[in-house]
Amino acid sequence: SGEQGVWNVCDRSAGHSWPMTKERAYFEATTLRKHGGLSPDHVPQVYHFDRTMALIGMRYLEPPHIILSKGLVAGIQYPFLAEHMSDYMAKTLFFTSLLYHNTTEHRRAVTEFCGNVELCRLTEQVVFSDPYRVSTFNRWTSPYLDDDAKAVREDSALKLEIAELKSMFCERAQALIHGDLHTGSVMVTQDSTQVIDPEFSFYGPMGFDIGAYLGNLILAFFAQDGHAAEGNDRKEYKQWILRTIEQTWNMFSKRFIALWDQNKDGHGEAYLADIYNNTEVMQLVQENYMKNLFHDSLGFGAAKMIRRIVGVAHVEDFESIKEDEERAVCERKALEFGKLLLKERRKFKCIGEVVSAIQQQS
């Protein structure tokens, strides 16, 4: 299908009828090309971009490609999903960070993406602000979750944690992140995984991408009980989602470290080879780096879960559960887990412990 393309004109809006700048197409096209160069198997090729018209000509993702979130609602297993997504995240994040960049390249790239400020502001509002205050944009499964939404707005410990994550989102230019890596930004078949829609991309904290993706898989897990039907209790599918979560982080972590080892004598300036010059110190700094990234990812993942239940834009995983009361039961479990994860994320030592905690909550 390399010859067949699709014209993508920027006229989408953010769930609601939110006015958005046409300039976002520039950042979308630029990141599709950059990430596509780093992970060509998992990012559709851009054939042409017209900045004035905000028009992107890109690979047509032919059937049976469907949006991953729809596949998760349908209960379809994707055997290569963990491998593909961990590969995509490891490559795009590693190669746009100071582990690979020198600081001149890095500041130049950061500068360019500072221009995508409007979409960053939208994320700031919908992820880090609105769910924690009264906002006309917020909605939830009412009246069932009225008290739950109120509890979020009155939880000081939660507000403390979200403030730290918001500051990190606004201040820390760690890597060129996708910026909106939920399960609606991924198209899949049984053997293909394609990441689309990086219009929110900028130099931000890596954990925001990893967390968005893992958080949305956790939401998909908690929604499964609402999709159970006679003859399919979704128990096996729930286990597959949990395995996928565990494999995604573990494979990501392994690949990321492998890229670091392969490039440790390159021009990346975060960890210079003549300082980090023996196995002991390399292992120490790599473990510390991955521990911090893991906790960042859990925090951002939890923030994304909470906002999808009491904030403006919801996920199809829950929305497709027809009965309000049944949906509310699923959503409450997910919300409670999100709150726990946001507050207690630093206590988790590995993804296996997170998976166990998810099982306990369900």
Added chain:
Amino acid sequence: SGEQGVWNVCDRSAGHSWPMTKERAYFEATTLRKHGGLSPDHVPQVYHFDRTMALIGMRYLEPPHIILSKGLVAGIQYPFLAEHMSDYMAKTLFFTSLLYHNTTEHRRAVTEFCGNVELCRLTEQVVFSDPYRVSTFNRWTSPYLDDDAKAVREDSALKLEIAELKSMFCERAQALIHGDLHTGSVMVTQDSTQVIDPEFSFYGPMGFDIGAYLGNLILAFFAQDGHAAEGNDRKEYKQWILRTIEQTWNMFSKRFIALWDQNKDGHGEAYLADIYNNTEVMQLVQENYMKNLFHDSLGFGAAKMIRRIVGVAHVEDFESIKEDEERAVCERKALEFGKLLLKERRKFKCIGEVVSAIQQQS
């Protein structure tokens, strides 16, 4: 002296004959003006700036103004120093952070200062890299500190901490920092304190400024034994330095929080008034913010101490001690304290505990 000025042409170099871009004059002038607007009593006025000629016309700091580091070597007490410097730091850091900026203003300002990449790279090398590896630029009081310098280069725990601080320096755009706020960048009289030379300024972590300044006061403390003479054992002066360190942080912290309280309903977007909407949650987030800033400051301060003993550019406090052996004794104590502070900074709960630890080391 407002009518009298001085022409400052950018032909200085960094201690050594280090080639530096003339463009740094643009960032120096821009920051003098910005910081001067925020803290006019402690930043000399800029009358004229010519970018092509890299020429700054600014207030002439008339005698008896001298460089603070010279005053500290001479054993002169400055009764308003803590008050003035804490005021300067609180205002310049608060008003250029997301506690006061909205994110659009912030990203625009960050973008502009990304251009000062060459001077950031110089800091990265001399503060975060060279002291921890073999480098022709490094020097120390040899042979007395040969083993001490080697120990720094072989200390894995130290390298772990310096890596985290380097990443924060390179990635975190928290406020418009001076970037080189040592005691050589401050001119003083008994009642005037003027901060000069912000050529290294950019949007970076606040703790880098606070730490640079406090770290240099700690160096001045450890150098005092080398300046003791018959009839002046410097004991009282050492106590004055310690009081100044303690007052500087405590006054800074109080003023910073006061500015936050005064501006909490402004356009700053880090902590929105309708989320952080009661005394309990405001106190929680402010305590957490100041705790993190305190630990960042101690870390950067320690890094600056270490680099002044085993890195390229030294401080007059030690350099003016004529006897090598005597200088080495003072430097070793400062180095040991710097190492302790870098590794254990998160254990200190207040500046009083740091002052006690300094006294124990001396």
